[in-house]
Amino acid sequence: ELKVEQNPLFLSMQEGKNYTIYCNYSTTSDRLYWYRQDPGKSLESLFVLLSNGAVKQEGRLMASLDTKARLSTLHITAAVHDLSATYFCAVEGGGGADGLTFGKGTHLIIQP
Amino acid sequence: DSGVTQTPKHLITATGQRVTLRCSPRSGDLSVYWYQQSLDQGLQFLIQYYNGEERAKGNILERFSAQQFPDLHSELNLSSLELGDSALYFCASSAMGAMNTEAFFGQGTRLTVV
Numbered sequence: 001e002l003k004v005e006q007n008p009l010f011l012s013m014q015e016g017k018n019y020t021i022y023c024n025y026s027t028t029s030d031r032l033y034w035y036r037q038d039p040g041k042s043l044e045s046l047f048v049l050l051s052n053g054a055v056k057q058e059g060r061l062m063a064s065l066d067t068k069a070r071l072s073t074l075h076i077t078a079a080v081h082d083l084s085a086t087y088f089c090a091v092e093g094g095g096g097a098d099g100l101t102f103g104k105g106t107h108l109i110i111q112p
Numbered sequence: 113d114s115g116v117t118q119t120p121k122h123l124i125t126a127t128g129q130r131v132t133l134r135c136s137p138r139s140g141d142l143s144v145y146w147y148q149q150s151l152d153q154g155l156q157f158l159i160q161y162y163n164g165e166e167r168a169k170g171n172i173l174e175r176f177s178a179q180q181f182p183d184l185h186s187e188l189n190l191s192s193l194e195l196g197d198s199a200l201y202f203c204a205s206s207a208m209g210a211m212n213t214e215a216f217f218g219q220g221t222r223l224t225v226v
């Protein structure tokens with residue numbers, strides 16, 4: 001059974017600080033996805049990482065993938081309040097075909 | 113706006129009842145996925161359809177079923193509803209077959225079973 005573990009599950013940080021969210025998964029996969037969800041809202045796609053060593057950046061967020069270690073990271077640089085949300089990583093497989101298996105999510109609160 | 117449309121946005125129904133959730137995928141997307149999000153179970157993959165055919169099943173209960181129609185819209189049918197079925201149900205669509213099979217999510221249907 002494919003397992004996807006995120007940590008931390010809850011993170012409270014101050015504006016201007018840097019932090020990293022970790023996503024470990026239990027089976028070989030070359031595709032990893034990061035999504036953002038605001039309370040009561042849909043999931044917004046942030047990054048699609050398609051190969052080992054992939055690194056993508058958008059604004060203050062940067063995601064990377066190490067398929068050998070089965071690890072992805074989402075790094076937040078100089079956090080701002082607008083980045084407060086729940087962040088999910090997801091891996092293909094486990095659900096069969098292209099169904100995604102999600103981590104439990106990291107609830108991020110950024111305080112002024 | 114992701115381009116994936118789900119109706120209704122909210123649904124309140126009684127235990128034992130049956131409901132149908134509807135999803136229209138993004139234009140050109142052949143694959144439709146259904147997910148359930150609850151506080152207990154988190155986000156769970158239920159089922160996938162590709163161009164009208166069932167492609168993969170996840171943690172979908174026998175009381176639940178889905179189908180994808182020739183115009184590619186999909187419906188998720190939930191029957192004999194229980195309190196524990198209360199959740200946010202998302203539909204997602206993707207192009208399939210492309211290198212980047214990123215899935216885009218609809219706004220969800222919030223189901224409350226009372």
